[in-house]
Amino acid sequence: MVMGHNGAGGSAPEVADVVVIGAGHNGLACAAYLARAGLDVAVLEAADQLGGNTRTEELTLPGFAHDSCSSAHVLIQSNPMIRDDELGLLTKYGLKYLHTDPAVVLPQPDGTSLVMHRDLDGTAAEIARFSWQDAREFTAMVTEWGAGLAAVHGRWSSGLALGAGAAASRYRDLRRQSAWDVVHRRFAHPAVRSFVLWLSMATIQDPRRPGTGVLPSSLTAGRLSFGWATPLGGSQALPDALTALIRDHGGTVVTSAGVDRIEVARGRARAVRTTDGRRVEARRAIVSSAHLANLADMLEGAGTPGDLADARDRWRPGLSVFAVHAALRRDLEYPSAGGPLRSPAAGLGTTDGMVAQIDAHHRGEADARDPWLLVVGQSAVDPSRAPDGQATFKILTIAPHALADGRNWADAKEEYADALVELVRRRVDGLAPDDILALRAESPVDVARHNRHNVGGSCHGGEFVTPDGGVIPGWPTYTTSVPGLFLTGATTHPGGSVSGRPGRNAARAVLSALGVDPSTVMGPT
Template sequence: MPEEARSNIAAKTPREADVIVVGSGHNGLVAAAYLAKAGLDVLVVEAAATPGGMTSTSSFAPEAPEYTINEASIQASLFRTTTINEDLELSSRYGLRQTVIDPAHFQLAADGSSLGLWRDPRKTAAELEYFSKKDARALLELYEVIDAAVAMGLPMMQTNVMQPDIKAILTAAKGVVKNRRHLIALGRWMSSSQVEAVEESFEHDMIRAPLLTSLPFMPFDADLSGWSLIYLGVLSKYGVAMFHGGTGSLPNALIAVLKDNGGDIITSSPVEQLLIENARCTGVRVRGGEEIRARRGVLTACSPKTTLTRLLPRGVLEHKKQVAADHIPTRKRGIADAKINVALSGRIDMSKHEKWRGDGIDLRIACNCYHTYEQAKAAARACVRGKVPDAIPGLAQVTNAFDPSMSPQGKDLWWFWTGLTPSFPEDGWDVARKQITDSIIKDADEYYKGVEDLQVAVRPLVLPDIEERFWAIDGSVYHVDPTISRFGPNKPVAGFAGYRTPVEGLFLTGSGTHPVAGISGMPGQNAARTMLKQFRLEDKGGRLGALKDRLRRERRRAALVDDPYSSGPNDPFPGQE
């Protein structure tokens, strides 16, 4: 984090605020910025020494302090689908700069050939014709179905899943009507497994491989995992961007918005417990015993499981809800994420693949795959058995190729992410960490020449390292396992969706809440809107009026479960209250 930004962090702990936000990942900061702009006194409390969570950009110290690394995330896959940049004036007033990477990804082959995944599907199809004309046609047909899914699904991602805004409902309905001819194909694709969806459409490894390697969210053979290919639609419609100055430029801009609107942030202050008085969350206790009071509410942007099982005192939730919270899945997929940064003493050589293309594109800029389809499937199977795969597929990128300020001149900084390491390695993490690191770097050197020989420093982050660095329970970058049964009204668990909790004054946001993980800010934006709506109800009719409103909604939902064809005559539809 830049020194000028670090000096802006509050030096001492305030005693109270209107809203306390626990965690300064980008979703927590998005919510904090919206709440502050609405006139609330907002305090963000961060456990780590620097803000930003998994969007942190920090010095590669002590190993290589002259390099600057993106500690976890790198591409903003969904941020451009939102209105956050415009609403908070991040680019126009606070200096946030982003550039769309096109192609965002390449699949590299051992013979020097490659396939670019362009924003324009027609350009991808044109390249794919070299490998398979049949696959090129199938790709454009699949894009029609995926684009329909984006038109229908995205509006519902950008609203409260339990009380969707009427505009979102209407926009999604328009998408359904406009794309009704694709509904049967859409249903078949969404219900299939990821491997089924890929193999049904494509025959060549150059397109099959990246559609597994880049998207290891659910087990590849799990029913309904085909939905993960919706990323292609986002890539096409909105483009995938990177932030100048690293991913940390986003939290830095959000902190500036927060401070300009009277809010503040404190770091190195892990929350040890949520304060509960008269069944309401009234603040937090930080390490050392200091208490901070929240006049209106507390929003936690950490893992929902952390909030509900570690920070919330036992006995606050009724038994069934506590059991449900205790069993929020964070390590049940068999696969886990790992991240590696490598500082180099020179420049990586990708001339073999660049000469094959002959179009002058610097292949270091995009996030690239280079393992085969079968290697990706084999890696997933090995992980489930507790084995470190022989080959570990993932995404690689040279960070300073996009932003030269992040490393000394002429010296590259290599980044790698994979979602295909074992959740429970049979030989333990000390052995697995070395095996994973050595395997990744050895395989990479065939495509990124020099990554093995030019090493100055290597920093791997495997599951326990991610947990320790980012306070992420079970090292889950998703906060909740991204299985289809944990989306929508079940995210993170039934009874806790929609950002509200059964505890008055306690709200949830972050990657473990609707809709998805990744750099999007949607959970934070949706949570802030939900809180502001709740506060307006309280201001209009007092907290008793807000409680009565909640009870009325719960009774109506219960009635609909008993008789889905009935509705109270005075009950508005969700989003019209």
């Protein structure tokens, strides 16, 4: 099991070719590509453990390996970094993913379950138990995605031009729509609508918002291809593998080195300074995964750049999250047509309940009546996560960072956690009070405290309001108006989740600016 690694050791160098601020998986991915390209890289991380939101920690009892934030690494499977093993993380550095079947289970109020398998036919057969018409429509949606739309989406995720042609035109049209409209246009049965909308909320965005119309197809296709893609040993396995690569190529990764100042001199980003007074000079570039709500105010020696001030002022938290971690006596079991079923993930929530919860969130209310709810039990596929046949357990949902009734989350979080656990208990076996060995509730305030990048309790990077009043999940560029200063991390395109795209995309931008051909370390898309 991979817990509590800092992956670093040593001290910060006085100078490096490139200084990367932040050792989340995107900062490390960017640094890994740059190190592979022959640059001397130093990564400085504020926390005492690397990984950002891809950490694995003992949050409840000794020996129970909990992923404090991210759990599934599905989006990154289609990133060439993993898909083509561009960095050798799989073949050389021991990173291993378990692609599970079932992908996810959605227990129903009547005591049955809708089981999503890792294949289209098996999942369509499950949907057909509710509606043959919806099963055909589900198959059509996934088939359309594979017939050109997925390739265009890959270009979008890589920050590249979408190109011309019929597939690009269809993709643009789909992206202008909302997930809510797509789901309600294509599907009729309430259980099927709830299933696909639940999948569409995996990136923690309001599914009624224009721009989310690709999510029903893209996120469904990812689950069908990779299941609940689980890193063996925990989320920490990804940053640990990236750190090992960086160090093998002469780079440095240092924890407990929070950067609070970026020095700008003679019109260029020149160095960073840490909160404890250390200074690291950057010969060629600085790559920041610092939150874009804060970066503009970190610059010293120049006026506030307009583009970074614009990013700061346009950012908002979006949907903040609430988590419940627990150590259990055994893995949960879900009802299914074939008998009790173990699964690494399960979902609860109806279409109406999910949007009611989002509306309540905007009013400052924590709604536990019929919420979007993710249940994670990764010891079901990776027994190393817990000792002696016991189990890890997590609930993830949304809740406002500040409660409208004035209550402090320190006083309210146990009550909300109990309500969420009770919801799950009604649908599963193995969550009786005696089955819970230890429980830890984390409100949005706790989530923000756990990682300085989780501003406002948002662990997905939040969102930006565009000049025309739209909303996008990530700032669209990796360059800035400050020569030598580049951007990466969850607040850059395409936003949060474990995709590795902001890291790989930023590496391409840095290499191109430095006159290094990106094709020496990565493919064209």
